[in-house]
Structures are given as C-alpha cells and as structure tokens.
C-alpha cells in the first residue's frame with residue numbers, strides 16, 4: 295500500500311504534484327487544519343501530515359494518529375506542533391528552515407517603511423478623497439539605528455537589507471558569535487544596550503520560555519522615546535497590553551505587527567490604535583516562498599516515507615538520501631542487537647553503551663544508537679521506535695553512551711552493545727556482511743556467527759558432551775524444525791551458548807524441557 299499524506303493547510307499545489315510523482319497518495323484538505331475534531335477523526339488513515347501554521351498538531355490529534363510517521367511544516371516555526379507528544383509517539387517533525395526567510399525579512403523591511411512613512415493611513419486617507427499632505431510627516435530611515443533581537447536566518451537578512459539602506463544595526467542574540475557579527479556587519483550588544491539605542495526594533499527569535507514577553511513593560515520602558523517596533527516572528531514576544539499602553543502614552547512611536555498572541559487575531563485591542571500597522575501573519579506569504587516551502591516539505595516528507603532519509607527534523611538526527619541506504623542495514627543490525635539484549639536481560643537496564651568501530655564509525659551513528667535503544671526497549675514497550683526511544687530512555691533514567699573508534703577487529707565495521715543491569719553486563723556485537731544482512735558475532739566474550747531469524751531459541755549452558763543431542767531430540771519430539779544452529783563457547787568445558795533458528799513458534803512445554811536439561815543456565819525464545 296503506498297504511503298498516504300494529508301495536507302491540512304493551504305499549501306501550494308506543487309506539493310501535491312511532488313507527492314504523486316514520488317508514489318505517495320496526497321489528500322489536499324486545507325479546511326481540516328482549522329477544525330481539530332475533523333482532523334482528529336481523519337488522521338488515523340495517514341502516514342504523513344503536511345501543515346503550515348493553521349493546523350494545531352496537539353497531543354489529542356497525535357493520540358488518534360495510529361499510522362503517522364511524519365509531520366512536515368512548510369515553514370519555520372513548529373510551535374503549532376506538540377513536539378514532546380510527537381516524539382513520544384515516534385513521529386518525526388520536520389520543517390523548512392530557510393525556504394521563507396528572505397520573504398519574511400522583506401516583510402519586516404516593508405513594515406518598517408510602512409511605519410516610517412505612515413503608508414497604510416496615508417493610503418486610506420487619500421482614497422477617501424482627502425489630500426492630507428501635512429498630516430503625514432514621516433521619518434528617514436537612512437542613518438537610523440535598527441536593533442535586531444534574534445539574529446539567525448531572518449534576523450541576519452533583515453540586518454543585511456538594513457545595512458543596504460544605510461542604517462546602523464545592533465543585534466542581541468546570545469548565540470551570535472563576535473566573528474559572525476563582524477562578518478555580517480552588525481554590532482553585537484546586550485539587550486539593555488539595544489533597547490536604549492535603537493530607533494527601530496525588529497524581533498526575529500522563536501517563541502520560548504526565554505523569549506516570551508522579551509519586550510515586556512519593563513523592557514519597553516528602557517527604549518528610546520518614539521521607538522518603532524516590528525514583530526514578524528511570533529505573537530507572545532511582545533506583551534501586547536504593555537505595548538498598547540506605551541503606544542497610547544506616546545513612548546512607542548509606532549508598531550507593525552504581523553503576528554499576535556492569539557491567532558487568527560480578529561478583535562485585538564491594538565487594532566484600535568492609529569500608530570499600529572497590522573498584517574494577518576503574512577510574513578511568509580509570497581508566491582516564491584510558498585512554492586519553495588511546499589516543494590521542500592513534499593520532497594523531505596517523500597524522502598522519509600519512501601527512503602528513510604531524514605532532513606530538517608527537529609526531533610531526530612538528519613540522514614541524507616545518499617546516507618539512508620548505506621545506514622539502513624546498520625539500523626536493522628543495531629535494532630536487532632538491541633532486541634537481543636532486551637530479550638536476554640532479566641531485569642531493567644541502567645546504562646546502554648553503543649560502540650561503533652571501523653567504517654560505520656564515520657557515519658551518522660546517532661540514528662543507529664537510537665535504533666539500538668528502540669530495539670532494547672521493544673520487549674517492554676510495543677510501540678517504541680528510534681524517534682521516541684531517546685525521550686523514553688531519558689524519562690526512565692536510562693543513560694546511553696556512544697563511542698566511535700577506528701577498527702580494532704577483523705571486521706570492516708563492528709557494532710557492540712553493552713547493557714549494564716543489576717545482574718551484570720550483557721554484551722553483544724555484530725556486523726553487516728556484504729550480502730547486506732545483519733550478523734551476530736559475539737555474545738559476551740563468546741564468538742558466534744548467526745543470522746537473525748523471526749523465531750529463535752537462545753540457550754546458555756555448561757559445555758558438556760551430549761547437550762546438543764538432547765537439545766535437538768527435545769525439538770524433534772515436539773515436531774519443531776531447526777533452520778540454522780550457531781554455537782560458541784569461551785573454552786572447552788566452560789560456558790557455551792547456542793542460537794537456534796526454528797520454523798515457527800516453540801511450544802511452552804518444549805521450552806520447559808530445554809530449561810530442565812542438565813547444565814542449562816538460561817533458555818529463552820527470541821523474536822526478531
């Protein structure tokens with residue numbers, strides 16, 4: 295069955311075309327994003343959900359999303375997606391971090407001019423038949439100081455355009471390095487300095503606990519009288535009530551807002567003020583940007599759904615379309631090694647260490663570690679996957695280490711898992727052979743060479759003559775056919791292990807017989 299994607303916001307039709315060309319069924323239902331009940335009712339049928347800003351992907355929607363593998367945001371902000379809930383559900387959330395940056399920066403510059411020259415009010419007045427030349431006395435932009443709060447993709451483009459307009463640009467961004475500031479021609483300052491010196495302030499940060507109300511009443515009081523404020527980033531960065539008071543008493547000269555604390559903004563109190571210019575979250579709304587983000591998100595989601603490639607995910611490491619096929623057999627190996635550990639462990643694992651040696655150590659190993667963890671947790675948590683596993687491990691206090699090093703064995707690549715449990719360490723190692731199949735090479739310090747099969751038996755026993763005959767006899771009497779048989783031991787007469795692939799399930803009574811054989815320390819069935 296081909297993967298199915300729901301587009302629940304108004305995305306460019308280019309996205310539908312890409313999905314179809316990539317063999318994905320795409321349903322374009324732009325009204326669903328605004329109707330959470332209909333969205334929740336529909337979501338169970340889809341592998342992917344493509345959205346803009348109207349769709350809210352809440353925990354309730356995700357709870358109904360049984361097949362969902364990926365949410366794709368055609369745009370930047372993913373604040374309309376419950377990321378922890380998506381991660382817990384194993385759903386990748388990806389965005390298009392740069393597709394609409396230029397367009398949004400241009401909107402900020404457009405709003406700056408609209409404020410500086412009162413363009414919306416002058417337009418309305420002129421069209422009403424008034425010729426109010428004296429009413430609209432603007433300010434010149436050249437030579438003024440712009441304060442950019444948040445100097446990432448969009449903030450840096452705004453700064454670049456402002457420098458072209460002969461403005462001086464100050465930037466407050468704790469993650470902006472001095473070198474980068476110099477390279478893009480801005481002066482890196484602290485927030486109070488920016489507030490005290492800027493004639494125009496433009497916001498370009500995400501909305502989070504640190505940035506909410508970054509322009510609070512207190513911050514606004516530190517600004518220059520007559521300052522103009524532009525927000526093309528997120529409502530919530532400015533305290534709207536405080537802004538209204540500062541606009542009314544003339545301390546703030548004007549504000550241009552594309553985004554609001556509550557959207558859609560229908561009756562915001564700021565609308566009543568003359569020195570406020572508003573647009574309905576149009577920052578990204580140009581034909582060019584919408585085409586770019588729609589194409590980009592459709593390509594990214596298709597790559598993930600058809601090839602396992604991950605790009606621009608906010609909750610999983612990136613894997614390119616070239617890397618995905620190289621990594622896929624190692625993802626399977628890591629997951630199977632994890633499953634083996636999870637099934638052998640007799641009590642909870644405190645720490646999982648994953649070591650990558652040789653060629654595989656040069657690849658994106660984070661995804662493989664996540665796969666190993668998912669495999670290890672699967673015997674206790676059915677629905678865990680590599681996306682949700684790291685968050686689940688963290689929640690349970692299970693620590694995970696990853697080591698990458700040069701080859702120290704005969705194998706081109708070797709993956710070793712060591713799980714620390716109260717009963718001692720469980721160590722397993724494996725590789726992928728040239729046939730692309732994962733192989734188990736070691737259990738503890740014992741060498742074995744076994745393929746993973748859907749139904750297997752694992753036994754640990756004292757290395758004594760006659761064991762294999764008795765083992766095979768018990769299976770034969772129960773009509774259980776042996777497919778492959780792999781053995782290993784640490785020394786003659788020491789500890790021995792057997793990994794036996796069988797056709798079909800092992801009856802409980804036969805398992806009990808195996809456990810009762812002389813010298814057997816552990817006998818369990820394994821599923822891969």
Ligand SMILES: NC(=O)C1=CN([C@@H]2O[C@H](COP(=O)(O)OP(=O)(O)OC[C@H]3O[C@@H](n4cnc5c(N)ncnc54)[C@H](O)[C@@H]3O)[C@@H](O)[C@H]2O)C=CC1
Pocket residue numbers: 369370371372391394395398443444445446447448449466467468469470498499500501504505526527528552553575576577578579
């Ligand atoms: N109005 C619209 O239609 C659009 C709005 N946006 C919004 O614009 C904002 C910026 O987007 P990008 O530039 O692409 O993001 P970005 O991630 O490239 O840049 C954000 C910058 O904010 C900085 N930052 C983070 N915390 C900060 C803090 N506490 N104080 C100061 N700076 C801080 C980061 O270091 C980073 O440099 C986002 O909120 C995005 O959702 C983006 C596109 C369209």
Ligand SMILES: O=C(O)CCC(=O)C(=O)O
Pocket residue numbers: 346347368369370371372394575576577578579
């Ligand atoms: O999709 C849109 O129109 C909004 C874009 C936006 O806010 C974003 O990309 O963060």
